[in-house]
Amino acid sequence: MTYYPDLSPYSYDESSREMLNVGWLSPEHDYTRGVVDERVVEALKILCAAYENQMRGIHHCEFCDADRPFVFGGTTGDTKVLLGSAEIRVEGADGTCYAAPDLVLHYITGHHYCPPEEFCQAAVRAAGLGTVSELTLAE
Numbered sequence: 001m002t003y004y005p006d007l008s009p010y011s012y013d014e015s016s017r018e019m020l021n022v023g024w025l026s027p028e029h030d031y032t033r034g035v036v037d038e039r040v041v042e043a044l045k046i047l048c049a050a051y052e053n054q055m056r057g058i059h060h061c062e063f064c065d066a067d068r069p070f071v072f073g074g075t076t077g078d079t080k081v082l083l084g085s086a087e088i089r090v091e092g093a094d095g096t097c098y099a100a101p102d103l104v105l106h107y108i109t110g111h112h113y114c115p116p117e118e119f120c121q122a123a124v125r126a127a128g129l130g131t132v133s134e135l136t137l138a139e
């Protein structure tokens with residue numbers, strides 16, 4: 001998969017909207033590791049089932065041999081979602097849009113990836129799980 005630094009301008013397709021890249025990881029580049037709020041994971045599970053921005057082709061995780069990583073997502077948590085062929089797009093409270101491969105969820109749960117804080121907040125907001133201040137205070 002193509003590598004883009006976090007928060008670089010998105011240019012994967014000719015979208016009219018300005019977006020920032022998040023989670024386009026590659027083994028050749030280091031990435032931020034850390035603990036991600038559980039609500040961010042829950043939000044991405046909802047979003048990866050709801051957002052169907054299909055990408056060209058199938059992308060595999062380059063950090064492990066997972067054939068097709070999948071999660072049980074959606075609002076009820078029982079929708080099986082195969083990761084690696086779609087994007088998650090979220091809008092932050094300030095109107096900034098972020099585009100991430102849905103593999104970002106696998107990177108977080110499987111490889112300790114810690115996305116930028118503003119993306120985490122946008123994802124929780126987009127999934128309707130809370131406000132920015134609630135997330136910031138969550139422990």
Ligand SMILES: [Zn+2]
Nearest residue numbers: 061063064110
């Ligand atoms: Zn992996």
